[in-house]
Amino acid sequence: MWKTLAEQYFIMFAIHESYWVPMATLNFTGSPKVWLHSVRKNLSSLDWSSFCALLCTRFGRDRHQMLIRQFFILRQHDTVSEYIERFENVMNNLIAYSDAIHPLYFLTRFIEGLKNDIRAMVMVQRPPV
Incomplete structure (x- = not known):
């Protein structure tokens, strides 16, 4: 960028x-x-x-590895909208390195990072990719 x-x-x-x-x-x-x-x-x-x-x-390599680490530890600690903003920031930066990452992977990581009660409600809805 x-x-x-x-x-x-x-x-x-x-x-x-x-x-x-x-x-x-x-x-x-x-x-x-x-x-x-x-x-x-x-x-x-x-x-x-x-x-x-x-x-x-x-x-470049250091930044990419840092983004991957951030992506794996990203969790919702505040509102959903704040979590979405942080998630999209890291996701878009990762896509800048490679657009070959499947959208289902991002969706799965997003859901896993949600608070337990919210995650359960989202899983029931079976969100599409």
Whole structure:
């Protein structure tokens, strides 16, 4: 998503591709900023595709694994609407990594995360996929 948004910005403002890498790194914070300092000497030799591949190799896998862990521990602790919002957020982020996940899997995980009394009422309704 980061790559797509950056590319849209660069194209919309007609920024020459040779400036994409330096401009993209201007707002890095936290771990990506620290990582950037460790690879800064190599950045001048990287084109946009290589830079994105390097960045995704370093941070993409970690984020995907974190989302999977969040997905498995997601439970309703508050209202159903708040649970739906949290669930959809994690689900949509996972779909960004792979749209090959069957909808029945998401439905099953959603129901399993509901509070017991609500889960029982939903199961009786046999929700369709």
